Amino acid sequence: MKKILCLPALVFFLASCERLFIKDESENTPVNNFEILWKDFDENYSFFTYKNINWDSLHAVYRPQVGNDMGNEELFTVFDEMLFHLRDGHVNLSSRFNTTRYAQYFLQSPPNFDYNLLERHYFKNQERITEGGAYRYLKMDSIGYIYVPSFAAGNYHYIDLVLDHFSEVKGIIVDVRDNGGGDPVNAEILAARFNVEGRIYAHWLWKDGPGHDDFTDPIPYGLGTIDHPFLKPVVVLTNRSTFSAANDFVLMMDQIPHVTILGDTTGGGGGVPYTRELLNGWRYRFSRTITLSPSGENVEFGIPPDWVVNLDTADILEGKDTMIETAIDLIGER
Amino acid sequence: MFHILCFMFYEIKDKDFKLHTAPPVLKPQKDNFVRLTLRWSILLFLLPLLAKPQADTASGSSFLLLSAGSGSLATFDEMMSPLAYKGIVYGPSIGYAREFQRSFFSIGLQYAYGKTKSSAHPDLTRLKATGHFIEIAFSYLRKSNSSKTWPLYLGVSWNSMLNARNHPWLYVYGEMATGICADLLMKRPFSIGRHGMQISYHATLPLANLIVVPSYAYSPPEPFQDQNAHYRKGKFRRGLKSLEPAWAWDFFRFQNTFALEKEIRGCNRLFAAYDFMLLAHNKPEKVRVAKSFVRIGLKVCL
Secondary structure, three states, rough: OOOHHHHHHHHHHHOOOHHHHOOOOOOOHHHHHHHHHHHHHHHHHHOOOOOOOOOHHHHHHHHHHHOOOHHHHHHHHHHHHHHOOOOOOEEEEOOOOOEOOOHHHOOOOOOOHHHHHHHHHHHHOOOOOOOOOOEEEEEEEEEEEEEOOOOOOOOOOHHHHHHHHHOOOOOOEEEEOOOOOOHHHHHHHHOOOOOOEEEEEEEEEOOOOOOOOOOOOOOOEOOOOOOOOOOOOEEEOOOOEEOHHHHHHHHHOOOOOOEEEEEEOOOEEOOOEEEEEOOOEEEEEOOOOEEEOOOOOEEEOOOOEEEEOOOOHHHHHOHHHOHHHHHHHHHHOO | OOHHHHHHHHHHHHHHHHHHOOOOOOOHHHHHHHHHHHHHHHHHHHHHHHOHHHHHHHEEEEEEEEEEEEEEEEEEOOOOOOOEEEOOOOOOEEEEEEEOEEEEEEEEEEEEEEEEEEEEOOOOHHHHHEEEEEEEEEEEEEOOOOOOOOOEEEEHHHHHHHHEEEEOOOOEEEEEEEEEEEEEEEEEEEEOOOEEEEEEEEEEEEEEOOOOOOOOHHHHOOOOOOOOOHHHHHHHHHHHOOOOOEEEEEEEEEEEEEEEEOOOOOOOEEEEEEEEEEEEEEOOOOOOEEEEEEEEEEEEEE
């Protein structure tokens, strides 16, 4: 009987012992967090070679600035300064008290967009908004205008309802200025409505090893079509804040013959971001892919327009959006 | 059984035929290993069935096993996070067992759902990572000593498991493994008053596994471009590391169960069991999962 009672006693002893086997990999210290962050970027970030960044030298500069006695605010500042060198809008570090972001790609250029101008002088409370807010659209005489503020909202398939409303127009303006991106699937839903035949719009390279140049072979990404695409002239408006999935959208539209890209070079953001976390619970994300246009150009720093047009201050004072007015003229001519 | 053996021999014959009619083609070593492991696993598993004595069949009794329970779970997945996630796990299981004087056969299906959190954000409930554990096992064991007080059974089992870990910020991680295992079962019948009881210990140690793990570190995260035909075509191939072999030291899994049974009406039994599972591998990065689970259930005599 004693032997029998030993077994329940052993069970009791073993209960919850799995917690002894499994612990955090490293102690939560500033130095360990720095090393995890630096190594993860070193092995997985995709643009070191393209941007000519010496990541080892940045380790040499910033590692001595990190000590285990420093506070969270100081540590966050060191990480922020180190990550700034990547010049990448897809690189963020998030803590409870702050989130870093790289905004220089649009801050160093003219804004080229004023929503108040649009709202007060074009929409005038007459615009229609699809459920979920994916599209704000309006007929401007014989031209359809669609503003797409983001590719992160819902119900992008409602573009079919928008195009039904625009069945009689001469052409359409698709405005993706200040569109910071979202899901490229949504961008593809919209772009497919203007595409005549299936075509490759990009080649993506995924990291496939820890070396800075370890990538898969280029993987083609295709743009689909629908039964009755919109074949009249289309103008896409862009500025430097057209980023990430919106940048992908411009790349898709750029492949379609009856589409014209007008405005400023897009903001870029050609890498798909990947999110990880640190020992102290801070999150970070970074690009892990490279996007190439069908002609092999890297679109990380943006896609140049077919027509370079900037907002004119005199036009703004008259209540006119130079890009919209130029697009209307362009469609009218065609 | 007969058909499976015929199939295996047919395959061998077919290979011989090909060798005589066409120049030999060097196949990747991994493919050969997978095929060989699969075939020998089937054979190893079925061999004890061939040797089963008739006398056992006559004295066998069958049980349906129904149980549910809860326990604690600890996971560390370097690809998911440098932090360990710990919490609770609960779920049901169902099984069938056939017990003979000298042998023991069982089939079991277990599901468990886990909720865990890390030490870095203990107060944020929304950051709970969840886990799903599905396990199916066939085991056949034969008595290997003559002791009546502590009969010892040794045998083999075929154990398959699918673990998925979902981090709210990140992606879905996990592993699927199927393998041939060495099994050990010890039983000790005893009685308290008029009640017949039994205490048992069952340990399982996989010897060879075939595993599938996600390759999120170096491939497109899913779901990404479901609309895209080019992506859809190779989605699963790129999203998962293909079935690859792993010996016990590459992919360590250890499971054991302590159980206490008490006879109730007829030959039905009430049982309580304590399961402990430890899983460790480095595919593609360090993963450790440990689960302890207390179950209470019924063994219904069929």
